[in-house]
Amino acid sequence: MALSYSWFDEKLRWNPADFEGRFKTEIDVTKIWRPALKLVSPSQKSERLDKEYDMAIVSATGQVTIMVNDIFYSSCAVKITYFPFDTQQCEIWLANPEYGKLLTFTPTSMEMDTSFFLDNPIWEVVKTSLKVVPTSYNFNFVCGIQIERRATFYTLNLLTPILILMVLNSMVFVLPAESGERVGFSVTLLLSVAVYMTIISDKLPNSSKPSPILAYVLVAYLGQSALICIKTILSLRMFYRDENIPVLF
Template sequence: MIDQSMSVIGWLTLEWNDQRLRWTKAHYDDVDHIYATDSEVWKPELFIDNSVEDVSILQDDNLLFRVSETGRVDWGIPRIFVTTCTIDTTFYPFDTQECVIDVTSWAHTKDELELLHLREHVDVEDVAENGEWLYVTSRVESSVITETVANRMKRYSLLRFVIVLTRRCEYYVTNVILPVLITSFLIILVFILPVDSGEKVSYRSDSVTWPLAVLLTMIADSMPSTSNYVSILSVYLAYTLIMGVLAVGLSVLITRIHSQDPDKPVPVWLHKITRRLFARGACWKGYYCCWNKKEPPSTISHRTNGQRRDYPMYSLARDR
């Protein structure tokens, strides 16, 4: 996945007719087919256009060609096909990928050599089960490669073997999704933890923020370094990490306010933030925000050292 490549072990089966190789079997002791080597018969010069490791001509001197009396030549090439595969990580780990093996001619144009597919699908009779990917379907498409050389346009025949794979998500649900959701849920618990416990900030940073950062790093390391596709899970983790950092800042602010001297007045900027931001977001059914009312805000009384002080109550007022 990181290299954006697909490795497949398979056979590329080719058939073509060569009229020069026809014979009448009655004249040759009823021999209906023979085997020939690479140097004895003509073969098309083909290669894998999107190969990663090897872009050489498909050939093997140890493989024999089966030639029938009608001039039909059968040739099967066993090979490890390592091709490029653009990975779409948008819905990772619930993603489905389409990987392609492109077969085209090395030197023959479409007028000289045309590639036709024998089947509509890839033969998967011998497919072995994979622990990470599940085979869904496949298809074979005929296409044309156009190339302009010296003001002349050349067209080459192309066969595209498209293989559709879907990821087995059971492993990722138990090892990625559940830890991410559980760790994200722990963010809201930091506001329930009492300030007097002394663990408010350490709980938030050690138990929530760092695990989210580690999970984000692990997911990023398992995906290709490309900006063509961005995983929704990575975006969710990034925003959750940002919210966790904000929660740490709020926890520090709450702890600092809690440890202040009761006789010290609350700063004006904190009054404004609480009244205009937090109080607005804390309004719920049965309550109203005081700035929506025409009457002046009510006051709360606080007695310190035998002296009474009145403070405006800017947060919430109970609707009687």
């Protein structure tokens, strides 16, 4: 993640004419005052965004700008109810806990600059946002990002095979009862669904709250396949029933 933030420091102003027209310079961040920005919702240890090896760009007007290029680990709630057609909304909260409400933020844009984002084969960035959220003790700078899962892989490898099995399972009643293949056909499809669910269990998100609707659909289809197998056995039992045995009501 690349992040830049700036502020004005009156003590760092100078007249460019007194320094051979030099308007900008670079200073080690450890030698000047800078706000201690930290992640409010880190997934690991909370640390300052700027590091000791970063450099600050200072202009003659007193404007100080720090460019931060690093990997930040933040946590956010994930909703997988509509997996694999889910959309996630994640927010990265930044704050300065040292100064509280004495320090506020002013975003220069309402959206994040995504020109440096690398294309991801699993997720696609749909929308970004930048805003300031006040709390009782400070101001939080919130970077929001909305990502959408690319569902082509899951459609071809998860949904298409199960749809084919559903169609084949319903064709068991088309087979003539005299062929003797109904029970074997229905049992084979029941085992196919059971084996298929075992294979794709690693592809489904491991979450119980909430659970993806696709998991319930697969369990329902497994029950439906078992019910078709039972109906097939009962229908053949009635078809080959001895006509001399009276029917009891």
